[in-house]
Amino acid sequence: MDADVTIVTFRDIFQDEAGKKGRYTDEYRDLSARIILDRQEMARLGVKDGQRLKVQNDVGSVVVAAKASEDEPHPALAFMISSPWSNQLVGDEVCNASNPGPKRITARVSPTDDGITQISELLQRMRA
Amino acid sequence: MAVCTGCSLLCEDIELVGGTSHAKNLCRKGWAHFQSLYTERTKPTIEDQDATLDGAIAKASEILANAKKPLLYGWSNSTLEAQAAGIELAKKIGAALEGTTSLGQCTLMEQVLTGKIPSCTLDDVRNYADTSVFWGADPSNSHPRHLSRFSYYPRGEKHQKSYEEERSCVAIDVRKSSTATLCSNYFYRLPPGTDDQFIESIMAALDGKIPKFGDKKRMIELGTLLRKTEYGALFPGRGLVYSLQEKMDLLQKLIAKLSEITAFKVVPMVEHYNTRGFNQLLLDETGFINSVSFHDGAAVHGPMQSMIEAARSCDAALVIGSDPLSSLPFGIARALAKKPLIAIDPRRSLTTDAAKVVIPSAMCGFEAGGTALRMDGVKIAFDSVIKGDMQSDEQILARIKEAI
Numbered sequence: 001m002d003a004d005v006t007i008v009t010f011r012d013i014f015q016d017e018a019g020k021k022g023r024y025t026d027e028y029r030d031l032s033a034r035i036i037l038d039r040q041e042m043a044r045l046g047v048k049d050g051q052r053l054k055v056q057n058d059v060g061s062v063v064v065a066a067k068a069s070e071d072e073p074h075p076a077l078a079f080m081i082s083s084p085w086s087n088q089l090v091g092d093e094v095c096n097a098s099n100p101g102p103k104r105i106t107a108r109v110s111p112t113d114d115g116i117t118q119i120s121e122l123l124q125r126m127r128a
Numbered sequence: 129m130a131v132c133t134g135c136s137l138l139c140e141d142i143e144l145v146g147g148t149s150h151a152k153n154l155c156r157k158g159w160a161h162f163q164s165l166y167t168e169r170t171k172p173t174i175e176d177q178d179a180t181l182d183g184a185i186a187k188a189s190e191i192l193a194n195a196k197k198p199l200l201y202g203w204s205n206s207t208l209e210a211q212a213a214g215i216e217l218a219k220k221i222g223a224a225l226e227g228t229t230s231l232g233q234c235t236l237m238e239q240v241l242t243g244k245i246p247s248c249t250l251d252d253v254r255n256y257a258d259t260s261v262f263w264g265a266d267p268s269n270s271h272p273r274h275l276s277r278f279s280y281y282p283r284g285e286k287h288q289k290s291y292e293e294e295r296s297c298v299a300i301d302v303r304k305s306s307t308a309t310l311c312s313n314y315f316y317r318l319p320p321g322t323d324d325q326f327i328e329s330i331m332a333a334l335d336g337k338i339p340k341f342g343d344k345k346r347m348i349e350l351g352t353l354l355r356k357t358e359y360g361a362l363f364p365g366r367g368l369v370y371s372l373q374e375k376m377d378l379l380q381k382l383i384a385k386l387s388e389i390t391a392f393k394v395v396p397m398v399e400h401y402n403t404r405g406f407n408q409l410l411l412d413e414t415g416f417i418n419s420v421s422f423h424d425g426a427a428v429h430g431p432m433q434s435m436i437e438a439a440r441s442c443d444a445a446l447v448i449g450s451d452p453l454s455s456l457p458f459g460i461a462r463a464l465a466k467k468p469l470i471a472i473d474p475r476r477s478l479t480t481d482a483a484k485v486v487i488p489s490a491m492c493g494f495e496a497g498g499t500a501l502r503m504d505g506v507k508i509a510f511d512s513v514i515k516g517d518m519q520s521d522e523q524i525l526a527r528i529k530e531a532i
Contacts, residue, residue: 008302008320008367013269017160022168023454023477060458071304077320079303084454084478092436092459101231101457103264103370104320123478126453126465 001045002110005078007035007055007089009102012081023084024119032083033116034065035109038074042066047111054114057107060088060125062117078109084122131510133205133401133493134161135271136503137250144513148494155272162494165514168476170488181487185524188470188485189531191444197423198223199442201464202450204400207498208507210521211406214448215413217529224421224442227406228450230435231457232366233396235376237407238417240396245383248361248393249504250278255285256391259357261298264323264367265397268306271503275310279361286359296353300326301367316342316350323371327378330354331385360392369396395504401492405501439463446470446528448521449489451477472524490518498522 015031022028035055037045047053047066054063062085069079080086082102089105130142134157143152148162172184179187192198200223203211218225229237239245253260260279267274275281280297287294297311300318308315318326322341329339333351338344354360362383372379379394386392398404407417414420414427419435421428431437439445439460445467453461454477464479471483474491490496495516499509519527 006320010303010305010367011266011269013156013272016157016269020160020164020167023451074303077302082455087454087456087461088458090457092457101370103367119478123453123465123481126458126462126478127482 002108003041003045003076004106004108005037005041005076007078007080007086007105007107009080009082009086009105015081015083029116029119030065032081033062033085034067034080036067036069036079037109038077039068040073041075041078042068045109045111052112052114052116053109054112055089055107055109057089057105059091062088062122063112063114065116084119085117088117088122088125130513131493131508132158132161133491133500133510134158136398136401136403137271137273137277138401138500138502138508138510139273139277140508140510148514157272164475165491165494170471170473170476170480170486172488173486175484181519184485184487185527186531188446188487189528191468191470191485192221192223192446192528193532195221195442195444195468197442199226199438199445199467200224200448201226201438201445201452202228202448203406204228204398204403205449205492206402206406206521207492207496207500208402208405208409209498210448210525211402211409213522213525213529215409217525218420218422220529221532222423222425224419224423224438225410226435226438227403227410227418228400228455229398229403229407230418231460233369233398233403234418235373236364236369236379236394236396237398237404238411239376239380240394241408241411241417245380245394246387246392247395247504249506250395250502251506252359252393253361253395254278254282255287256359257284257361258287258294259296259298259353259360261300261360261362262307262311263300263362263364264369264371265363265365266301266305266307267363267397268310270365270397270399274363275307279363280310296357298350298353314350314353316346321371323368324375324378327382331382334385334389354386355389357390357392360386360390362392362394363397364394365397398503402500404503404505408501408505436460436463439467442467444468444470446472447479447483448472448525451479453478453482472521474518487524488518489524490516490520492521496520496522
């Protein structure tokens with residue numbers, strides 16, 4: 001089971017605070033490596049809070065934790081805090097009409113048993 | 129009093145009671161910024177090996193001197209003095225200069241700085257504004273004291289009563305953000321990428337026509353609020369800028385229409401403490417706010433000087449006070465990560481971890497003083513508040529320039 005979603009990134013003060021403690025802290029990873037999904041979407045995917053999802057598109061892929069939205073229903077719309085994890089999914093040409101950048105990422109999410117992508121792995125991918 | 133350099137509000141009312149660990153008036157973000165003084169500090173390294181500061185500066189100078197197309201990136205967390213030193217260095221070595229707004233607020237900021245869109249100070253907002261509009265922006269998370277110091281809660285010269293009586297706060301967003309929750313009476317939820325249609329609908333409502341997009345009743349209600357506004361302030365965030373992109377002229381038209389009815393000003397919600405300073409300095413110096421190359425001597429700006437082109441084509445990059453490997457899209461970050469990187473930064477980041485040379489610097493606002501432009505363009509001066517032996521960005525750049 002998988003789902004196509006549009007991901008919108010946003011700022012979060014708690015993640016910002018965790019980032020200031022250190023990019024490599026568990027707290028920063030836990031707040032950054034997660035995707036907020038509509039409750040119905042989560043039920044359809046058969047995942048609960050904290051269970052892992054692979055998020056992938058033409059640009060890249062990351063494994064993050066699922067979190068149920070507390071907002072009103074927003075099917076096919078997901079949210080991620082701006083972070084190195086969300087940036088793995090953002091294309092290069094972010095200033096033209098064909099690519100709206102980190103505010104409208106199209107991706108596919110699917111449940112996985114893989115572990116959460118670690119920040120050290122993200123750095124390795126960039127340096128590879 | 130100290131100045132918090134945690135965001136572009138540059139709060140000047142920070143009381144230090146027994147040192148930086150017991151500061152008053154800080155928001156959560158500012159508190160974290162102050163505490164970051166004590167964690168994850170960098171040390172001089174060359175190719176992951178410990179080095180002396182002199183050695184790291186010498187190596188950085190050598191890399192830049194030998195580069196044919198160097199890139200100097202960052203600048204939003206540097207003082208105006210360091211930024212000016214950076215522009216001089218770029219001229220000397222024929223480098224490309226990029227700021228952090230290249231992939232965000234660039235178009236909007238240019239329109240504000242060149243006067244195409246009217247702007248005002250945050251003090252004007254506090255004193256006169258009766259309507260604040262947060263569009264694709266969530267200051268409760270990005271600039272936590274924005275509402276309390278300037279845009280919603282404070283009493284001002286013309287607003288002596290409580291905010292419930294005298295101010296309206298509008299949030300336009302794709303999600304019910306923390307700020308949207310605070311101004312829930314005027315929260316307008318948009319599907320992603322429909323901000324242009326929302327603007328058209330507001331303009332229709334202002335003209336007394338039936339809006340074609342959104343809940344007609346609520347759009348007319350918003351039109352009525354804006355018509356009754358005596359002094360309005362619009363705070364656009366990245367959400368609006370990314371959504372409009374090449375249709376930014378629509379925002380210009382909306383502000384022009386609102387300005388026919390009442391005073392309506394725009395203050396872009398830039399993030400880092402001196403983002404606007406770099407854009408203003410570069411504009412004054414070159415006529416462009418970002419993406420300038422001095423490769424052939426004179427300042428050149430165009431598609432070939434875009435951030436992605438600069439990242440791909442440079443053969444060495446100096447990154448100052450910024451973590452592009454965390455904050456930029458993957459492809460651009462990867463292009464940068466493969467170049468010889470020089471990182472001038474007080475704190476560890478993905479970028480310092482990937483850098484060939486790391487030069488530790490003083491943290492501005494704590495260990496180094498200077499001046500910066502607040503998000504509204506007001507110049508704020510600050511002194512160092514603790515004694516330290518770290519060199520400032522400005523001093524390090526001067527040493528690199530001298531060595532080259």
